[in-house]
Amino acid sequence: MLFSKIFHQKGLGFPYVTLCLALSCLVISIPLFSSDFYHILGGGQGVNVNFWWQVITTRFSHGRGVPLLPHLLGNVIAFAFFGTVIERLLGSGRFFLLSLATFSVATTWRTIANSYGNGASGICWGYLVFIIPILVWIWQKNKKQVLRDFVNILAIGYALFMLLGIPILAWITGVKGNMNFSHTVSILTALPFIPVSGFTLEYI
Numbered sequence: 633m634l635f636s637k638i639f640h641q642k643g644l645g646f647p648y649v650t651l652c653l654a655l656s657c658l659v660i661s662i663p664l665f666s667s668d669f670y671h672i673l674g675g676g677q678g679v680n681v682n683f684w685w686q687v688i689t690t691r692f693s694h695g696r697g698v699p700l701l702p703h704l705l706g707n708v709i710a711f712a713f714f715g716t717v718i719e720r721l722l723g724s725g726r727f728f729l730l731s732l733a734t735f736s737v738a739t740t741w742r743t744i745a746n747s748y749g750n751g752a753s754g755i756c757w758g759y760l761v762f763i764i765p766i767l768v769w770i771w772q773k774n775k776k777q778v779l780r781d782f783v784n785i786l787a788i789g790y791a792l793f794m795l796l797g798i799p800i801l802a803w804i805t806g807v808k809g810n811m812n813f814s815h816t817v818s819i820l821t822a823l824p825f826i827p828v829s830g831f832t833l834e835y836i
Contacts, residue, residue, distance in 0.1 A: 636783030638717050649728045650715035654708050657752050660692040661704045690750045703751055710756040718762045726829045734758035737821040757815040758822030763791055
């Protein structure tokens, strides 16, 4: 089965959790185009956590240190593209637990490290633990067809961009350290979910 078929296949569950996560990013981040909202919703370098709800909203707010629009779009695409596929394969319950785990660890680490970085990367980067094996498996089974399908090309390209492009851009622009470590923490948090969730490539 190709990545595009998993994404579109009828009979698989609707990705309710993914939809909620993507909408949370949009609802919380869009007001931040006006910088007056940063002190209320949290988010970013130099913005202290003033209200209890900012512990949650900072994980969905974007901007500050990274331009708001590309930061927001990058994470929404990861949710909509990769989150949808993983949720449809695992089911909403197990996908919710995976997302809750990466969210909780990312939030805890930010609190302990006294780091005010923001964005949903700490949640969605854990999805690569499932996406990379899926893409490798699809490539091995459908080599002649993979590059004929535009959705497959997008999936491979975006996964490579997350793994290689973003760290390189962070290094070039000087936005590194905490951000890259946060991504690594998310990946490490998600790793145990492969055996725990019962996920196998036979799903595909």
